[in-house]
Amino acid sequence: MSSASHLIDAFHGRYARCIDDGSLEEWPYFFAERCRYRVTTSDNYRQGLEAGVIWANSRTMLVDRVSALRDANIYERHAYRHLLGRAYVTEETGTEIEAETGFLVLRITRDGPTVIFASGRYIDRFELEGQALILKHRDVVCDSSQIDTLLALPL
Amino acid sequence: MSSASHLIDAFHGRYARCIDDGSLEEWPYFFAERCRYRVTTSDNYRQGLEAGVIWANSRTMLVDRVSALRDANIYERHAYRHLLGRAYVTEETGTEIEAETGFLVLRITRDGPTVIFASGRYIDRFELEGQALILKHRDVVCDSSQIDTLLALPL
Amino acid sequence: MSSASHLIDAFHGRYARCIDDGSLEEWPYFFAERCRYRVTTSDNYRQGLEAGVIWANSRTMLVDRVSALRDANIYERHAYRHLLGRAYVTEETGTEIEAETGFLVLRITRDGPTVIFASGRYIDRFELEGQALILKHRDVVCDSSQIDTLLALPL
Numbered sequence: 001m002s003s004a005s006h007l008i009d010a011f012h013g014r015y016a017r018c019i020d021d022g023s024l025e026e027w028p029y030f031f032a033e034r035c036r037y038r039v040t041t042s043d044n045y046r047q048g049l050e051a052g053v054i055w056a057n058s059r060t061m062l063v064d065r066v067s068a069l070r071d072a073n074i075y076e077r078h079a080y081r082h083l084l085g086r087a088y089v090t091e092e093t094g095t096e097i098e099a100e101t102g103f104l105v106l107r108i109t110r111d112g113p114t115v116i117f118a119s120g121r122y123i124d125r126f127e128l129e130g131q132a133l134i135l136k137h138r139d140v141v142c143d144s145s146q147i148d149t150l151l152a153l154p155l
Numbered sequence: 156m157s158s159a160s161h162l163i164d165a166f167h168g169r170y171a172r173c174i175d176d177g178s179l180e181e182w183p184y185f186f187a188e189r190c191r192y193r194v195t196t197s198d199n200y201r202q203g204l205e206a207g208v209i210w211a212n213s214r215t216m217l218v219d220r221v222s223a224l225r226d227a228n229i230y231e232r233h234a235y236r237h238l239l240g241r242a243y244v245t246e247e248t249g250t251e252i253e254a255e256t257g258f259l260v261l262r263i264t265r266d267g268p269t270v271i272f273a274s275g276r277y278i279d280r281f282e283l284e285g286q287a288l289i290l291k292h293r294d295v296v297c298d299s300s301q302i303d304t305l306l307a308l309p310l
Numbered sequence: 311m312s313s314a315s316h317l318i319d320a321f322h323g324r325y326a327r328c329i330d331d332g333s334l335e336e337w338p339y340f341f342a343e344r345c346r347y348r349v350t351t352s353d354n355y356r357q358g359l360e361a362g363v364i365w366a367n368s369r370t371m372l373v374d375r376v377s378a379l380r381d382a383n384i385y386e387r388h389a390y391r392h393l394l395g396r397a398y399v400t401e402e403t404g405t406e407i408e409a410e411t412g413f414l415v416l417r418i419t420r421d422g423p424t425v426i427f428a429s430g431r432y433i434d435r436f437e438l439e440g441q442a443l444i445l446k447h448r449d450v451v452c453d454s455s456q457i458d459t460l461l462a463l464p465l
Contacts (some may be wrong), residue, residue, distance in 0.1 A: 004322075005320065009241050010160065010241070012241065013160075013240065013241040013242070013243045014243065016257060017255060017257070017402070020276070040390065051453045079197065079298050079332070081257055081259065081274040081275070081298055082240070082257065083238055083240055083257060083259050083393055084240060084241070085323065085326060085392070085393055085394065086319050086322065086323040086394070087323070088324065100327060102326060102327070102330065102390050102391055102392065102393060104391065104393050104414075104416065106259065106271065106274050106298075107296040108274065108299045110300065112299075112301065113299075113301070114271045114274055114298065114299050115271075115273075115415065116271075116423075116424045116426075117420065118424075119391040119416050119424055143389050143391055143416075143418040143424065144418045144423075144424050145420065146422065146423070164396050165315065165396070167396065168395065168396040168397070168398045169398060171395060171412060172410060172412070175431070234352065236412060236414065236429040236430070237393055237395070237412065238393055238412060238414050242333040246320075259414075261414065261426065261429050261453075263429065263454045265455065266457065267454075268426075268454075268456070269426045269428075269429055270426075271426075273356070295334060
């Protein structure tokens, strides 16, 4: 119930809204220039396997990913809805905060059914810059190993 | 992370509990006497189409809707469960607060499966009356265009 | 928006993380030594029927339940993901707090689909011990009467 968890909850709110509104071009700016963004599965994560489904170590790579998604026109065909749990702060030292947060992402297909796309948890390291948070690391650990190839979208 | 978002989160908690507990008669009183309540789809909303699935501009109309639901005995046959995201305050001026909040509504059929009924976002304008909030506008923007005719229930 | 609801939200965050991470052995310690833990259905609860799906009145019984789950090897074959709503404080007297909180639990099967396992609400009585909360009563009221026999897992 620290104020850190409130800051993170507010961050998550902006992050989810950005993706769900389709404002993908803004998404990389939730991350520091030098950052880590990984999407992996619970099984891989538990075994300490580095190989994730997605891996990036700079904001530039995230910008490139968004461009690729736009070019492939994949993102436009679906909509997503993020529902996030409460952030659980695991470590807080100086301006660094580590936290875990459960998530559920729904995929809405045009005139089709709405389905569960992914569930899991964010394992995050934030840097506090003034009053704002920025992501240094985000490991997206999906509960299921059955990962859709469309997982190209930001989670 | 303003205190406005905390007030709204608490409001959402009461609102969701009211509907999920089946206390429909209390639902209109979350709204001001002169208000706007619309249910629409993401596609319609983006195109600026006024025509929504549901439209009301007074609390009296909402009271009438509840009576109609009770008469039709529709509501009793199902239960609903609202899960709401964190409120994102988009504007705050004087006693008016505008915010957006993601939602997921499940439908539970008696002895049948629990299914995803709707997802989307509330686009709200609240008025602060003393320490309590009241809805001036609620646009319920559903992600999917596939809207169940049972959507007569409050969202 | 009382600070009680913030304490409870933080409690829920820890509770959900404990189960979803598979740290079942820690789960009984969210409860007081003398406690009540019941899982029941909305229909039974409304009718005031005592008979629940699960019933325990001490932490020791919860510890036994975890052992049984481990022995039966049921828990390991699935993963769960809890998504909780905002706690709604219904009563606060001295060091006792009563609250209700909506929940959604997903079940993830290895390489299979992720499905809605249960939705419902926690009806809780907490005791404030110093700055920490402990559960005196938790009634888990499931929305659906269609309860999976695997419901042996903690909810």
